[in-house]
Every structure is written in C-alpha cells, then in structure tokens.
Amino acid sequence: MQLLVKPKRYAHVQRVALLAQQIAQANGLSDQEIEQAYAAGILHDIARDLPDSELLRLAPPECEIDARHPLALHGRAARTMLARWGYGDQTVLDAVEDHTTGPRGQRPVSACVYIADVSEPGRGVNDDIRELALHDLNAALNRAIVSKVTYLQGRGIQVHPRTLQCYESLPGVTSSAASIPFPPLQPSRNEAPSPHTASSHTSSTQPSSTEH
Numbered sequence: 001m002q003l004l005v006k007p008k009r010y011a012h013v014q015r016v017a018l019l020a021q022q023i024a025q026a027n028g029l030s031d032q033e034i035e036q037a038y039a040a041g042i043l044h045d046i047a048r049d050l051p052d053s054e055l056l057r058l059a060p061p062e063c064e065i066d067a068r069h070p071l072a073l074h075g076r077a078a079r080t081m082l083a084r085w086g087y088g089d090q091t092v093l094d095a096v097e098d099h100t101t102g103p104r105g106q107r108p109v110s111a112c113v114y115i116a117d118v119s120e121p122g123r124g125v126n127d128d129i130r131e132l133a134l135h136d137l138n139a140a141l142n143r144a145i146v147s148k149v150t151y152l153q154g155r156g157i158q159v160h161p162r163t164l165q166c167y168e169s170l171p172g173v174t175s176s177a178a179s180i181p182f183p184p185l186q187p188s189r190n191e192a193p194s195p196h197t198a199s200s201h202t203s204s205t206q207p208s209s210t211e212h
C-alpha cells in the first residue's frame with residue numbers, strides 16, 4: 001500500500017483506517033465488520049494517485065462526471081484493482097468503491113469508511129461529523145452527505161449522481177441538486193486545469209437544510 005500512494009496520502013490512509021475501525025466499534029458493528037472497516041480504510045485510496053488514463057481504463061465512466069473528472073471514480077477503479085488481484089471480500093470492496101460518492105444502500109461498513117474519509121483529523125474539517133459518528137452512525141452519515149454536497153456545490157463542482165442519490169434519500173430533503181447544469185466541457189486534469197475545479201461555475205440550487 002505504501003508503495004502505491006504518496007507518503008502524505010499514506011498518513012491519511014492510516015488515519016482513515018483507524019477512525020473507520022473506531023466508528024465501527026463505537027456503533028456496535030460485529031468483529032468481522034470492524035475488521036472490514038479497517039481493511040477498507042487501508043485500501044480505499046490505492047487508485048487515488050493513478051493518472052486519469054489508468055483510472056478510466058480500470059473503471060469505464062458511468063456518467064459525464066466520471067468521464068470529465070476521473071478522480072471521482074478512483075473508488076471504483078480501486079475495487080477493480082483489488083478484484084483483479086484476487087481480493088474477494090465484497091463488503092470491503094463495496095466500501096472501497098463507495099468511499100468517494102457515498103454508500104449505495106444500507107451498508108454500515110461503507111458508512112464508517114465514508115465518514116472517516118471526510119472527517120479524519122488530518123482534514124481539519126468536519127470534526128462535528130467525526131464526533132457524531134462515535135455515537136450515531138446514521139445521523140453522522142446523513143450529515144456527511146449534506147456536508148459533501150454543500151462543499152462541492154460551494155466550489156462549483158458538479159455532484160456525482162451516486163452522491164445525489166444518497167442526498168435525495170435523506171429525510172427532509174425537498175429540493176433536488178440534480179438540476180445544476182454542467183459547466184462547459186474542458187480538458188481533463190492532466191491536460192489543463194480541471195473543469196471540476198472551475199471557480200466560474202456557481203450553483204443556484206443549494207441543498208435544502210435538513211435536521212440531522
């Protein structure tokens with residue numbers, strides 16, 4: 001793992017694994033799930049430092065965001081890598097795949113890793129989500145999804161459809177963020193500044209506030 005990512009990212013990976021394990025423990029997940037949360041934390045970013053071309057080869061885009069900003073699919077690419085190496089724990093693979101865009105359905109291990117990734121202490125943000133996750137996993141997940149959507153929209157970044165699906169399933173959400181138009185098509189990260197980080201695009205649709 002250490003050979004696959006940059007040293008700074010490996011420190012993040014270790015923090016995510018430990019926090020995911022801690023969240024799983026604190027919420028009464030089984031011993032097996034606690035181990036799976038740790039394993040998925042260690043493995044979640046194995047594709048994060050690959051070039052766009054390799055990400056796209058490992059995980060063909062399933063939407064326009066994937067095609068234009070392949071970093072958004074590095075979880076799915078990581079799953080493909082692990083599966084090709086013969087790794088077969090589907091719960092861990094699901095959590096690795098889900099870590100950027102959010103858990104697809106009721107997946108407590110995925111939830112632990114998703115929350116750990118956005119709130120590990122090295123991020124310097126989302127401390128409230130980390131604390132909440134240590135006693136209420138579902139409430140913390142809801143808050144993490146809202147935080148992610150708000151953060152991305154605030155940066156003018158198109159939210160991935162998988163994340164929108166998580167967001168729109170939250171209690172109290174009344175408006176869809178799906179209506180945000182795509183900014184004009186531009187070259188990918190390795191060719192020029194990514195359209196994903198274009199500051200000119202602003203959204204008129206903000207996530208509705210929810211009680212979490």
Ligand SMILES: Nc1ncnc2c1ncn2[C@@H]1O[C@H](COP(=O)(O)OP(=O)(O)OP(=O)(O)OP(=O)(O)OC[C@H]2O[C@@H](n3cnc4c(N)ncnc43)[C@H](O)[C@@H]2O)[C@@H](O)[C@H]1O
Nearest residue numbers: 048071072100101118125126147148151157158159160163
């Ligand atoms: N659902 C989605 N739809 C479309 N694109 C998506 C996406 N989720 C992530 N992406 C994009 O996909 C790429 C990889 O995502 P990640 O996997 O989430 O990002 P990273 O490698 O851990 O760090 P990076 O440097 O790339 O991102 P950042 O600190 O801004 O931030 C990392 C994460 O930390 C959290 N975060 C950082 N700063 C925050 C803040 N000020 N407030 C709240 N949350 C914050 C956010 O959850 C953020 O995603 C990123 O370019 C990201 O923008």
